[in-house]
Amino acid sequence: MYYLSMDQSTPVEELKNLGPKCRDWLEPLKIRTRGDLDAWSFEDLYRAVRTRVPHCNAVFLYAVAGALLDIGWNEIPPDMKNKLLDIARSVDQEIKKKKR
Numbered sequence: 225m226y227y228l229s230m231d232q233s234t235p236v237e238e239l240k241n242l243g244p245k246c247r248d249w250l251e252p253l254k255i256r257t258r259g260d261l262d263a264w265s266f267e268d269l270y271r272a273v274r275t276r277v278p279h280c281n282a283v284f285l286y287a288v289a290g291a292l293l294d295i296g297w298n299e300i301p302p303d304m305k306n307k308l309l310d311i312a313r314s315v316d317q318e319i320k321k322k323k324r
Contacts, residue, residue, distance in 0.1 A: 230294055232259030241287035241297045249273045249280065262292060266308060271315045282312035 236247055236256055253272055255261050264272075266285055274280045283297070285308040290297040300308075 230258060232257060232262065234258040236261060236291075239291035240294060241290040246284065246287055249277050249284070252276065258292070261288065267311050267315060270312055271318070274312075274315055274319060282309045285309075285312055 234257060236242055236250060236258070239258060239261075242250070250256075250261070250273070253264075253269075255264070261269075266288070269288065270280070270285055273284060286297040286300055286305060289300055289304060289308060293300070
């Protein structure tokens with residue numbers, strides 16, 4: 225994903241944007257630190273969470289990106305938000321096709 229000089233051992237609960245609900249979604253994937261989170265691509269992470277949490281949406285990806293960049297999710301640059309939204313839409317369509 226995106227690298228900063230932030231300590232990779234920082235616990236997820238200390239990262240911006242990731243409240244209890246997001247942490248509950250990450251725990252089954254054994255994502256407990258910034259390094260664990262950083263090891264996932266946005267697409268793979270969204271797919272893994274979305275298949276277990278049907279109401280998960282692109283805002284989750286905004287929260288993750290903001291956490292990795294140490295900024296609020298609403299401060300993410302528009303071009304990055306658009307890329308994350310495209311990822312969410314693509315994975316959502318993939319999941320929808322599999323349900324047919």
